Amino acid sequence: MPSVLPDGDPAPADGLLPPACADGAAGRSFSFYVHIPFCTVRCGYCDFNTYTATELGSGASQLTYAQTVSREIDFAEQVLERSGIPQRTVDTVFFGGGTPTLLPAADLVTVLQRIVQRFGLTPGAEVTTEANPDSVTRESLAELAAGGFTRVSFGMQSAVPHVLQVLERTHDPRRLPQVVSWAREAGLEVSVDLIYGTPGESLQDWRTSIEAALALEPDHISAYALIIEEGTKLAAQIRRGQVPNIDDDDHAEKYQLADELFTAGGYGWYEVSNWAREPRFACDHNLAYWKGGDWWGAGPGAHSHVGGLRWWNVKHPAAYQQRIDAEISPGAGREFPDAEAVELERTMLLTRLSSGMPLELLGGEARQNVAGLIADSLIDPKQALQGTLVLTQRGRLLADLVVRQLLGF
Incomplete structure (x- = not known):
């Protein structure tokens, strides 16, 4: 979720949706995305709407965030009902960030349960949280599973220390087998995310990361080419010549290697950057996006889509909290493409x-x-x-x- 909000028309304070949004709604899937904007450090390549405690100061609190975002879920129920959108149970829920697991597992479960209370979950619904390998414990993963989560997506990115250092990732890659084992023990499905094309990453480095990911035997693997976003620390380092720029041919060679090794390892591609061990392990939440479903995005900067209308919340957690406290829509703008x-x-x-x-x-x-x-x-x-x-x-x-x-x- 990029940090720069698009242009659009102002979103109304009551959040009500135009009547056209109700057309055909009963036949569309409905999902929730919950944005957790907190990180321990800001990675040099990241352009997402995330904040460290130092950046936020006293403007917003991790301690009260679960209650704040739960109040937006209450608001969502009211808006959809008053807008004439048929009541639907939720097919998928995805907690992204930031690092959602910086919040206590009990807080994440609290937010999930508010969604369940207000909307209900479709039987077999996929409920995912992203997690850094150093932000979970055996106990926290067990608590998430007991609270209704079905899937955890670990931000592995690389198995090579010098690549992680360029990306400014803080976790020890040797911890991945342990956290994956804990997740399996809790009964959670496991996905791992990789990034290729980091400045200074050799083809052998990338092969090492692929092989390390496959050795974990996850249910799902995502592999994304590094994109250098303007305004990030990494973009400035490249501009100053401190690290080499990315290369399209290098990206292509690494993608081909990943596809070949994933396929040989028994994983099938179902989206350009995603592979699953079996079709049932494909990410249902992302498929809902790609196939044009409806979703409500809760949290600062989160984007929503219902019946062709798109809207996005105010970006800063403090501004978001102020709007929630004032019982008005956190929406900043909206548009019908x-x-x-x-x-x-x-x-x-x-x-x-x-x-x-x-x-x-x-x-x-x-x-x-x-x-x-x-x-x-x-x-x-x-x-x-x-x-x-x-x-x-x-x-x-x-x-x-x-x-x-x-x-x-």
Whole structure:
């Protein structure tokens, strides 16, 4: 969740949604995202809306955050009801950040239980929290599992100390097997997140990280290319020549290595940057985003989407808390994307999935561009003949280019 908020129309203080948001709502999935904005340190590459205790000062408190965000969940129930949105149980819940597990496990369970009380959970609902390996204990993971969490996503990033040092990650990579074992003992599914392309990371370093991740036998692995965001410490270091810049060819080579080793290890890709040990271990929450479901984002800077309307909360935790205390919407702005933006986003998201995008969803001009993409080995020809656009491995490397050529941008 990037820290810079988009432009848009002002969000109303009562938070009410336009009548059009109710159209077809009963047939759409509904999820909750809960943003926990606290971190022990700010990593040099991170552009997310996160804060250390020093940055926040006395403006917002970790001690009362669970109560504050729970009050937004109460507000969400009222807004959706008053806006005529049919009551739906929650299909997935995701606690992200920041480092959600900096809060006591009891606080995270408190927030989850408020969602359950106000909305209910669909049977078998996926409930995930992100966690740093150094922010959990055997006891805290057991408490999360007992409180209704089903999945933990560990921010592994790398198994190589000098790579973690560049990223300013604080955990000891040797701790991963222990925390994964604790999570398994508690009955939680396990995902690990990796980052490739860090300045100074060799191909052998990346292979070491992949092999270390596979040795953990997680249910799910995410591998993301490092993106240098303007305004971050790492961007400034690159600009000053203190660390080398990232390289697209290096990213491509590392992606290919990851895909080959994950596949050999029994993991199948289901989204460009995500692999699962079995289809049932795919991240349902992210799939809900990619397939256009509805979700309410609670917390400072969190984004929401219901019936095509998008809105986002005020960014700073202190401003967020002030609005919650005043019993008004924490929303800062909102928008209905136009038809062109909707088509672009739908195409961009669906084409990233291994299930692909039905060709019938493409306009006539876009369909005419499919043949050229097949000729360039970017789209699977057999799948296209069956009516679905599915990227080849080369197409996954050039996913943005595929979308631009499809839509003529």
